[in-house]
Amino acid sequence: MGYSDWSLPLTSEPPQKRAFMGYQTDKVLEIAAEQGRMLVTHDRKTMPYEFGGYVLERTSPGVVIVPQELPVPQAMYELLLMWSASTAQEWEDMLVQINRPPLSNP
Numbered sequence: 001m002g003y004s005d006w007s008l009p010l011t012s013e014p015p016q017k018r019a020f021m022g023y024q025t026d027k028v029l030e031i032a033a034e035q036g037r038m039l040v041t042h043d044r045k046t047m048p049y050e051f052g053g054y055v056l057e058r059t060s061p062g063v064v065i066v067p068q069e070l071p072v073p074q075a076m077y078e079l080l081l082m083w084s085a086s087t088a089q090e091w092e093d094m095l096v097q098i099n100r101p102p103l104s105n106p
Contacts, residue, residue: 025050062091067100
C-alpha cells in the first residue's frame with residue numbers, strides 16, 4: 001500500500017473553524033493548499049472551473065467532489081479507499097468526483 005507519505009487529515013479543530021461558508025472558491029482552494037490538505041467538497045457547480053484556473057498558477061493537493069446524496073458511511077469508505085490505495089502525490093493538481101449513489105427502484 002502506498003500511504004506512507006499521507007497523513008490522515010483528522011483534526012481537533014471545532015467545525016466552525018473549518019467551515020468555509022461565505023468564502024470565495026479560490027480562497028477555499030488557497031487555504032487547503034496552504035495547509036497541505038486535499039479539499040473534499042459538495043460544490044459541483046463552481047469548483048471544477050475555479051480549480052482549473054487555480055492549478056494553472058499554483059499547486060494544489062487535489063480536490064474530491066462528493067455528492068450530497070451520498071450516504072456519509074459510503075463517502076467515508078470511498079475517501080479511505082483513496083487514502084489507503086495511493087500516495088498524496090498521485091492526487092496533486094487532480095480533481096475527482098465520487099459517483100452518485102444509484103437510484104433505487106420503488
